[in-house]
Amino acid sequence: MSTISLKRNLSRSRLFKENFFRVLVSLSIFFALGFILFVVFILFLQSRGALNLDLFRNFPSARPANAGIQSAIFGSIWVVGIAALVAVPIGIVAAIFLEEFINPNNRIAKIIDLNVRNLAGVPAVVFGMVGLAFIARGSLGWGFTVGTAALVLAMMILPVVIIVSRESIRAVPSSLRDGSLALGATQWQTVWRTVMPSALPSIATGAILSVSRAMGESAPLLLLGALAFVTYNPESLDSDYTILPLIIFRYASDAKEEFHAIAAATSLVLMAILFLMNLTAILIRDRSQRKA
């Protein structure tokens, strides 16, 4: 017979703390998960059957029976797609330059770094003001068009793309750079053939997350003519446009009850798009982690 016991033997206060934190953690998880399910559930109730193919087929209309969101879906895709095409390559190249080709102790490098970080914290509506003054009006005078909106969103996500790209590049072990340079590769070949292939999955993840932020953003475009009743899809950079977040606002604030259901259905569409983008980002990250 053994004289010792391996049974649980905690003082009352230790036991209390143990259980208290267990409950706290469970509650936090429940809130995080429960909240999103709650939102989706409420939206479903409110949409009252408005989530159907007609929603995608029809254009905005003053009559609820004919009202849809096709021009807003295409507007969002155009604006955010072009913003991504502008901001992501520029952001990645800027990040490569800042991480690989400039001495971090250089004074100019420090000023640029500080600026980029501050720019990432500037409220979105301020970018809208800048766009209004200098792109829509002012010397460029592009007006309230897809081009203006895309450029403003590109400015808004550029600092975020730079920051996530820099972090991804910095995470590449320097032993890979040493190995490549020791074989007589130039610095550019080293970046292109060893650093970028390793950094690309996490750059892609970060870029998708910042683009999905642009997809849900409404404040800057509110100032740039997106809150319009546009009954046709964009065809070029100087087309009129509207976007999903603002058409939700439009329908939700209409006096007619029937429009509120359409607003709820549109919200579900927007959430589904964002969810798919984030899922893509997570899948890319997981795949690259498994490979490494």
Add this chain to the structure above:
Amino acid sequence: MNTENPSGVRINPATARASQEIRAAVPPQKKSNATNTNHAIFSLNDVSVSYGDFIAVSKVNMEIPSHSITAFIGPSGCGKSTLIRSLNRTNDLIPGAKVGGKIMYEGIDLYASDSDAVEVRRRIGMVFQKPNPFPKSIYDNVAFGPRVNYRQSKSELDGIVESSLKSAALWDEVKNRLKESALGLSGGQQQRLCIARSLAVNPDVILMDEPCSALDPIATMKIEDLMIELAEKYTIVIVTHNMQQASRVASYTAFFSTEVNPDNDRRTGQLVEFDDTRNIFLNPTDPRTEAYVTGRVG
């Protein structure tokens, strides 16, 4: 095989206490290979390397002979890794790193304004402490150097990959899995892959910065055998913490130590003694060398 009798060497009393192991391991004096004249491939003249205002190693004067293995030994912080990294301008990439004095390579100033660091590193390869294969296939690892340096046909590349892997004594172990990831190899195989990778660009010199410190004794032995084989064709400079290793493979050994600067309490490395490996281990002239190789210090 040269079998000169080691008993004829005068051994001073203090050194006689050196561990039997080391003395047993000291190779018979190597005569220069008949085919190669061991001229000085590197001449260091008053070389100092500093990072910002910190002087890592100062006033090194030495001549490193070609087609042989030269070992740098000494306690941590004595600047031996810093010095070896300056031999192929790997230090260029560290902000604030500066090389003073002159490093001549085959009579050409390595740091002259018209010496290109990329060409320097192509001729003077480097193998690092931790095996650092690229996260690519075994084939692509070896083909990396040729690909970045010259344009080559597929069949030429195949030939280079095969001959490099054979020279690094790795071919038989990997010939059926060239397309598999290099990260699946064991540590010792990865290190031999890194050696194969540097051979593929046809260098003159291979610098090795503690190449075995992350490896087990069997993998270490394989790398040491490989080094001795490669020294027929290449010049090898190796930094090692392992004195037995220096005594087993190196024909020449340089002992570095640290000097504390009384003004700012900072340490600067310096070359204490450079000689035939036998003399360093059995008959050192400097008491600091003797204290280190007999295990009394460090």
